[in-house]
Amino acid sequence: MAVKKKLKKFSEYAEKILPHEASYLLGVENFEDPEKKSILEKIAHNSNNFNRAESYDTSIDKRKYTNLKNWIDARLDDINVDKHFEWINEMDRKVMTDSITPEDELLLLKTIKSYRHPIYNFMKYYELMLNFRHFLLIRLRYDDHKIVNQFITAYKDPYDKAREVNQKLHQATVDIIDQYSLNNTESRHWESWLTDIFYNEQLDGNNRYFAIIRLTFMYFNYREFDKLKTLYDHLDGLLAKGFFYSRRILYNYYANRLMLHSKFDVLQQAEEYGYLSIRQKNADHLQYLTNFSSILLRRGKIDEALSLLKESMTEMKISHNFHNKIGFVAFYVKCLNLNNQPQDGERYAESFLRINKEHVLAKRWYIFFTAYLNSLLLQEKYEKVIHTCKRYGLLVRDREDQKKPIYLPTIRWYYEMSMYMEGRIAEDKLIEAITTSGKDYLTNHHKSSVIQDLLDDLQIHVPHIIKEIKSSLHF
Structure with a gap:
């Protein structure tokens, strides 16, 4: 029994080893003892197959497990x-x-x-x-x-260079974030410089990692996921060799990989990265959890997503990061909608909006109101959809956002359909409004997929009209 308890403790420890940690450890080990090597190899296997983990050999001397744990801690601490x-x-x-x-x-x-x-x-x-x-x-x-x-x-010259790069990274960040938040500037001119910084092996790792984080943001702004995948494949190799190592950085990498895989509709891998990203709570945990929940929803795992969000409700309430709070609430409302609880979704959204109206309108109005308005549509509260759009100026905001690469016509379509359901516009006007704007997204694979999902959501309200629109758009 004593051995089992020890192995249980070791198994719990080994479960926390991340895939890139295991890859690095395999790369630096030079064990002469085949049993220690076999244990490490099993740790590596389990880190990449946590749903199909293999048990550890209880016949091996338990002291070898203790020694291996100490060795792992020392190796990882050395490069942390x-x-x-x-x-x-x-x-x-x-x-x-x-x-x-x-x-x-x-x-x-x-x-x-x-x-x-x-x-x-x-x-x-x-x-x-x-x-x-x-x-x-x-x-x-x-x-x-x-x-x-x-x-x-x-090292004076390398230091001066590093400081210069770090200061320039700040200006790049300003342009990239302004493009994301305000759409009042371009950031394309930073692409080549940031890429050079990331690949420059003579620069310090902190500046290089800062560069790829900004490239990540920029490529998401421009929806250029193929370019981002090339960078992340290179980064993956560096992380496996122990470069830029800390668990904080690995969790961030896994969270970004989740988003990247979701854009390519590789949802199973996105889900696996999601599980890795939320293992440890840190300042970005709410964001990681929200992104992970979005993948679970797309995989049809509504109960699991709802359970995860409910468990983190207290964390959301005490957070001062309204970008993450609003995203969290939007996905919580979406979960309730998909779980046939739109009344609860409506109540929660209105309660949050009443207290945080300024933050919602200033930061992430689209993602919030998409979930909120959908809760109203599911209850056939079409007049309230129209009233809400007018009260908060959503159509004006929608027009302003049309210039953004990330724009989707969800809010406008919700409004147009509600106007039709209330008898304020004719059928041909609704068809024209949706068809005209829908054509803009046919050549974009990701957006085309999202548009199809949106049309599917609307079809329960006006099946004959949406069927005609789908035919016109060749869906």
Whole structure:
């Protein structure tokens, strides 16, 4: 029984190993013991097949499991860029507050002697050495000062370059986010530069990773998913070799992979990445959970999506990130709608809107009102749809958004259909309105698929009209 308990504990530990961690560990191990190697290989297998995990061999000496766990922790800690960042900050605090110990000093000097450029947190490390140089010189520590000063002099140009890149990344971010939020600027001119930064192996990892995150945002803005897939395939190889490693970064990568696979309609893989992305709660957990829930809905797993969202309701309520809060609420309402609870969806949406009206209208009005209006349509509250569109100026916002690459005519179609159902426009006007705008999306595979789903939703209200529209659009 003792062995089983130990293996149970080890199994729980091993379940948390992520696929890219396992790939890295397999790449650096050189075990002479075939049993240790077989355990590691099973960890790797299970990390990629968590729905078909294999049991660990209870006949192997339990001490080997303990030793392997210690080895795994040590290997991953060695390359963990977040832990290194924390260590740099702690050393810097000790230097600046004169609380550094002789042992700390020896360790800092040792890191200089073993330094291999570039490291992920190069800028922070360089700035630590700048402060350490002051600390040493004022205390007449000439020999140690010489070692630190030589490092600072040798890497001054790479540091200046890294700072320049980091500052330029901020301007790129401003343009990319403005394009996403306000549609008042272009960001295409950053594409080549950001790509060069990501592929530049002489630059620090932090700037390189910042570059691919901004490229991710930009390619989603322009709906250029093939380009993004090429970048992510390269990034995948780097992560498997231990570059840019921390669990925070891996969770972010898995969440982005989920979105990318969803755009290619590879929903099973998107779901697998979704499970990985929500394993640990962090500042982006609500966003990851919302994206994952959207995949579960597309896979028909409504109960599972609803359960996940309900479990995280408290987390949503205390969050100050309204971009994530609104997305969460929109998908919660959508889940309720799909679960034949549109009345509950309506009530929850109205309650949230009453308290957070300014944030909803300023940030993510489209995703919120799409879910809310759908809850009204499912209850055949067509007059309320019309009233809501007019009250919040949704048609004006819709016209402004038509210029955006991400635009879809969902709100307008909801409004036009409600106008028809209330006898305010004729059948031919409804057909013309939907057909004319629908033609704009026939050449875009992703949008064409979304439009078909939208027409399917509307068909329950006006089946004969939607059938004619589908025929006209060749759906």
